Amino acid sequence: DAGVTQSPTHLIKTRGQQVTLRCSPKSGHDTVSWYQQALGQGPQFIFQYYEEEERQRGNFPDRFSGHQFPNYSSELNVNALLLGDSALYLCASSHWTDLNTGELFFGEGSRLTVL
Amino acid sequence: AQSVSQHNHHVILSEAASLELGCNYSYGGTVNLFWYVQYPGQHLQLLLKYFSGDPLVKGIKGFEAEFIKSKFSFNLRKPSVQWSDTAEYFCAVIVISGDMRFGAGTRLTVKP
Numbered sequence: 001d002a003g004v005t006q007s008p009t010h011l012i013k014t015r016g017q018q019v020t021l022r023c024s025p026k027s028g029h030d031t032v033s034w035y036q037q038a039l040g041q042g043p044q045f046i047f048q049y050y051e052e053e054e055r056q057r058g059n060f061p062d063r064f065s066g067h068q069f070p071n072y073s074s075e076l077n078v079n080a081l082l083l084g085d086s087a088l089y090l091c092a093s094s095h096w097t098d099l100n101t102g103e104l105f106f107g108e109g110s111r112l113t114v115l
Numbered sequence: 116a117q118s119v120s121q122h123n124h125h126v127i128l129s130e131a132a133s134l135e136l137g138c139n140y141s142y143g144g145t146v147n148l149f150w151y152v153q154y155p156g157q158h159l160q161l162l163l164k165y166f167s168g169d170p171l172v173k174g175i176k177g178f179e180a181e182f183i184k185s186k187f188s189f190n191l192r193k194p195s196v197q198w199s200d201t202a203e204y205f206c207a208v209i210v211i212s213g214d215m216r217f218g219a220g221t222r223l224t225v226k227p
Contacts, residue, residue, distance in 0.1 A: 003158075004158070033215070035217075040219070040220075041219050041220070042119070042121075042205050042207075042217030042218050042219045042220050043159070043205070043217045044217070045214055045215060045216065048214070056214050058214070090158075090159070092159075092215075099209075100147055100166075100209055101147060101164075101166055103161045103164070104159075104161075104215060106151075106158045106159040106160070107158055108157070108158045109158070
């Protein structure tokens with residue numbers, strides 16, 4: 001049973017570029033959440049997708065956008081990259097019906113470096 | 116501002132020492148509380164969680180945590196740590212469905 005898988009694992013971009021990160025949730029999960037983890041910090045909630053719609057959003061600018069596909073996989077897009085966007089981006093999956101009480105299953109993350 | 120605070124940034128212990136990691140949250144109302152662990156090179160994984168009932172909850176690998184509502188605290192404990200417990204530990208709170216807020220993390224180093 002595959003857990004949460006993310007790609008790519010590492011990538012380097014320059015300021016102003018755009019990046020797309022991908023996530024496949026754990027088998028049987030229908031909800032995907034994205035987090036940004038800066039060095040030395042805890043994960044910060046970006047947004048959450050269920051039924052192909054953004055359901056909740058944290059305090060991130062519109063440069064951060066996402067998408068969920070019919071197979072529940074998800075993408076995170078960041079436009080006009082800034083140096084401060086350098087971080088580990090984590091995807092977590094869960095059941096929509098278990099959101100308050102269920103466990104979030106995390107992938108290993110995509111490490112983005114912006115030069 | 117609403118937040119999750121972890122008191123210690125880095126804790127260094129010798130094997131067999133007792134561990135207590137502090138966590139305080141500033142959200143009002145009902146919260147669900149979690150501790151996650153991230154071993155070196157691995158993904159975040161759940162240690163334990165509290166929703167209701169007995170405020171002393173037991174998790175995997177001998178860890179436990181106590182919810183003290185009056186102190187807005189959810190401290191993690193282990194009576195005797197092992198070298199394999201070296202990891203980063205994150206306290207987290209769910210306030211609204213699925214909106215999980217994490218503390219900054221505590222790095223635990225256990226010396227053999």
